[in-house]
Amino acid sequence: xRLGILGSGRGSNFAAILDAIATGRLSASISVVLxxxxxxxxxxxxxxxxxxxxxLPKGRYRxxxxxxxxxxxxxxxxxxxxxxxxLAGFLRVLKGxxxxxxxxxxxxxxxxxxxxxxxxxxxxxxxxxxxxxxxxTVHWVEPEVDSGPILGQARVPIRPGDTPExxxxxxxEAEHRLYPEVIQRLIEQKLWREIH
Ligand code: GRF
Numbered sequence: 001x002r003l004g005i006l007g008s009g010r011g012s013n014f015a016a017i018l019d020a021i022a023t024g025r026l027s028a029s030i031s032v033v034l035x036x037x038x039x040x041x042x043x044x045x046x047x048x049x050x051x052x053x054x055x056l057p058k059g060r061y062r063x064x065x066x067x068x069x070x071x072x073x074x075x076x077x078x079x080x081x082x083x084x085x086x087l088a089g090f091l092r093v094l095k096g097x098x099x100x101x102x103x104x105x106x107x108x109x110x111x112x113x114x115x116x117x118x119x120x121x122x123x124x125x126x127x128x129x130x131x132x133x134x135x136x137t138v139h140w141v142e143p144e145v146d147s148g149p150i151l152g153q154a155r156v157p158i159r160p161g162d163t164p165e166x167x168x169x170x171x172x173e174a175e176h177r178l179y180p181e182v183i184q185r186l187i188e189q190k191l192w193r194e195i196h
Contacts, residue, residue, distance in 0.1 A: 001187050002031040004082030006073075006090040011042025012172060013088035013109060013179050018049055020180030027187060032080040034073060036065070036092055052080065064093045074101035085141075086183065093145055106141040107186075109179050111171045113137060113153055118146035123168045126158065133157050134167070136175045138182040152182040 005014050014033065020026035033046035034054045046053045054076045059066045065073065074097055077085060085098070087108040099106065112122035114137040117129070126134035135155040140148035154174040158167060 001028045002081050002083050003028050003086050003183070004031055004077045004080060004084075005033045005042075005046075005086045005088055007033065007035055007042035007088045008037050008040055008091040009042060009089040011040070011045045011088065013175055014042050015045055016176035017086065017088070017180050017183070018045075018051075020184070026180045026184045028084075028183065031082050032076065034076060036090070042089070063091070064095055067095065067097055070095060070097040071101075074098045077102065084183070084186070086179075087141065088179070094141060094143075096143070099141065099143060104140060107151070107183070108139055108141050108146075108148070109175050110137050110139065110146050111168065111175065113155065114139060114146055114150060121164070123171055124164045127162060127164060127167055131158065134171065136171050136178055138179060151186065152178055154178040 005017070007014055017026065018030065021028060021030065030051050032052045032054060033042060034056060035043050036056045036058065038055045043053050043055070056065070056073055057069055059069045083105065085102050085106040087106065110122060112126060113135040117125040117134070123134065133155050135153055137150055138152045139150045142148035154177065156171050156174050
């Protein structure tokens with residue numbers, strides 16, 4: 001199974017997936033890493049791992065991609081033979097062309113126990129709400145943001161004295177375990193072919 005990874009930032013989830021492949025916990029390969037930000041660290045990490053990279057045009061909007069750019073993104077994924085699309089800190093909302101090109105084959109990870117705390121800085125939302133625990137969720141991507149069917153979750157305790165940074169770091173550790181596990185389970189069960 002060939003993965004295509006989309007990210008805008010640090011790429012720690014990408015690094016965790018790469019490590020899972022290298023250590024035999026995930027039977028997949030990464031065909032390409034795409035980013036909407038040419039200075040994103042995820043691209044540096046991909047280049048040092050000798051994985052092809054694609055930088056998307058910025059377009060006119062900050063939070064989503066114009067349809068022609070999203071089409072270009074879908075074409076790049078096809079060109080690299082991608083079977084399953086993995087969003088790992090990709091900060092643009094997908095509006096349609098990519099969802100149409102890869103229906104039911106796009107995964108995302110979100111830093112909360114969905115459906116709680118959708119949207120931005122979910123760890124901060126959890127801290128402000130005063131809940132005892134939060135976590136992370138891997139889900140299928142659907143047109144409505146942070147709402148697709150849930151594939152796996154990991155719980156993370158909130159400790160006294162936690163700051164947004166300390167909590168986010170603890171959630172990220174859980175993400176790095178959860179994401180490769182869920183992808184491996186999907187591959188073993190060929191879930192995306194049967195359900196979607
Ligand atoms: C993660 O916390 C993920 O939940 C969110 O974006 C962040 C990406 O981090 N969707 P990284 O770029 O993988 O380090």
